[in-house]
Each structure stands twice: as C-alpha cells, then as structure tokens.
Amino acid sequence: MGTLFEALMLILDVIWFVMIAHIIMSWLINFQVLNLRQPLVWQIWNGLSRLLEPLYAPVRSILPNTGSLDLAPLVVFIIIIVAQRALINNAGWFYGF
Numbered sequence: 866m867g868t869l870f871e872a873l874m875l876i877l878d879v880i881w882f883v884m885i886a887h888i889i890m891s892w893l894i895n896f897q898v899l900n901l902r903q904p905l906v907w908q909i910w911n912g913l914s915r916l917l918e919p920l921y922a923p924v925r926s927i928l929p930n931t932g933s934l935d936l937a938p939l940v941v942f943i944i945i946i947v948a949q950r951a952l953i954n955n956a957g958w959f960y961g962f
Contacts, residue, residue, distance in 0.1 A: 866958075866960065866961065867959055867960050870959035870960070873952055874952060877945050877948055877949050877952075880945060881942075881945055883913060883917065884938055884941065887913040887917055887938075888938060890913065894906075894910070920941050921935075921941065924937040924940045924941060925937045928940065
C-alpha cells in the first residue's frame, strides 16, 4: 500500500509541475517573449493545453465567466494541495500503522 501512496503523490507532483510550465509559458506568450508561430513553441503549448484541459474544463464549467482572467488553474492548484495534504495526513493508512 505504500507504493500506492507514493504513486498518488508522484502523479500529483507531475500535474503540479506541468501546470507550472503551462502557466509560465502562457505568461511568456502573453508578454511576446515566445511566439506561437514557431513550430516547437506551438507543439509544446498545444501538448500542455491538451494535457491540462481535462482538469480545467470541469472547473471552468462551475466558475463564473470572468472574461480574460482564467481562475481554473488556481482552483486546480488548491485541489492538488488539499489532495496532497489529505494523503500526507492519512499516510499511516497506506503503510498500515
């Protein structure tokens, strides 16, 4: 069961870092440091967006429309933090303590 705990924590950490990369890349695109017309930049951006859209879409459907401000990543970050804390607080169950 300890492996399940570690696998869940690893999955949450990977999602966290992919979200950070997506957010930083969105800032760089908005400040025109990166250009989506470059094939490599477009492929990375499209790949990250496709990976994260299944997480963001349900949250966006619940949140009110705020125009150009997307709050879905913030909500998903909070959900990930809560899930990690819940796993850590219940780690004894995974290890049989």
